[in-house]
Amino acid sequence: MTLNVTAVSYGLKLSQPEVRRLRAALTAAGVTLDAGTRTGNGRFEVYTAGGTLETGPADVDGESALAGLRRAVTDNGVDGVDTAIVPAALRNAPRRFLLMDVDSTLIQQEVIELLAAYAGKRAEVTAVTEAAMRGELDFAQSLHARVAVLAGLPADVVVSVRAEVTLSPGAAELVAAFRSAGHAVAVVSGGFNQVLGPIAEGLGLDYWIANELEIVDGAxxxxxxxxxxxxxxxxxxxxxxxAKEGIPMEHTIAVGDGANDLDMLGAAGIGIAFNAKPAVRAAADAVVNLPYLDAVRHIAGV
Structure with missing residues (x-):
């Protein structure tokens, strides 16, 4: 069986010797490569090369061969450069579905920490958040504990926090590229609808959902x-x-940074860890260690 793949390498700088080393690592791992192309946008550089990988008779869907290739490239890659191995069928799909986490992915902040600052509890909430994102705590239990410290705050702190939120660099460009190409874009968040709603509407997302903070008598x-x-x-x-969009799971892309994202990263056609915790990087199909979220569009071929 022959598996068609695309290798996408990206870094702040990508020299010709580094490109040659990347190609050598792919060839050594059994990929027959086409000629590659180099692109860049002034913030980071990208090298893309298509290729084929011969799989064994027992590897019916190519998954074990793909996983082995990803490990080989990770073990023999170039410092400062990440390489994603993407099934060509995903990059060539007529429609793709992109689902992203929000806090520390679509946006640069953790909203619960911004809210906790108004209660004078930011340090302790930050410590709990980090433990939860490393997978050391049950997320639902940790969320209830963190939200409890917000009791009594006036509801208009949500408006103040919303003003503090900034998109990750490249986030708006990523969403615009997917949507202009006719693909679907969504976000799902362990944060809060009251903050996420205006952001999602401003970006024109197809779907979004988060938790709902309870507000009673203005607090x-x-x-x-x-x-x-x-x-x-x-x-x-x-x-x-x-499913609602009629897009097969193998044509989906999920992006996140914490343990709360592991299930969706594993379920997607390709799961991408964005500046993620070590356990998430280890489990993901691809990693982006750049600060620029629009590196994802190059991985997905958009």
Missing amino acids: LTGRVLGDVIDRAAKARYLREWA
Whole structure:
């Protein structure tokens, strides 16, 4: 069986000797490469090369061969340069579905930490958030504990926090590129609808969902309404929304940074760790260690 793949390498700088080393690592791993192309946007550089990989008779869908190739490239890559190995079928699909995490992915901040600052609890909430993102704590339990410290804050702190939020560099460009090409874009967040809503609407996202802060008599109660958006929910929404768009799961891309994103990264056609925790980088199909979220569009071929 022959598996058609595309190798996409990206870094702040990508010299010709580094390109040759990357090609040598791919060839040594069994890929027959086409001629590659170099692109860049002044912030980072990209090298893309198509190729074929021969798989064994037992590897019916090419998954084990693909995983082995990714490990080989990671082990023999170039410092400061990441390489994603992407099935050509995903990059060539007429429609693709992109699902992203929000905090520390679509945006640069963790919203719960910004809210906690108004309660004078930022340091302790930050410590809990980091432990949860490393997978050391149950996300739902940790969220309830962090939200509890917000009890009594006036509801208009949400407006103040919204003004503090900034998109990750390249986020708007990534969304615009996908949407202008006719693809679907969504976000799913363990954060809060009251902050996410205006951001999602401003970007023109197809779908979005987060947790809902309970507000009574103009103040936060320290509780969230309904079920928490945890790692299982994120994967569920990926499947649900992709099906609604008529897009096969193998043509989906998921991007996130923390343990709460692991299920959706594993379920997607390609799961991308964006400046992520070590456990997430280890589990993902591809990693982006650049500060620029629009590197994802080059991985997806958009």
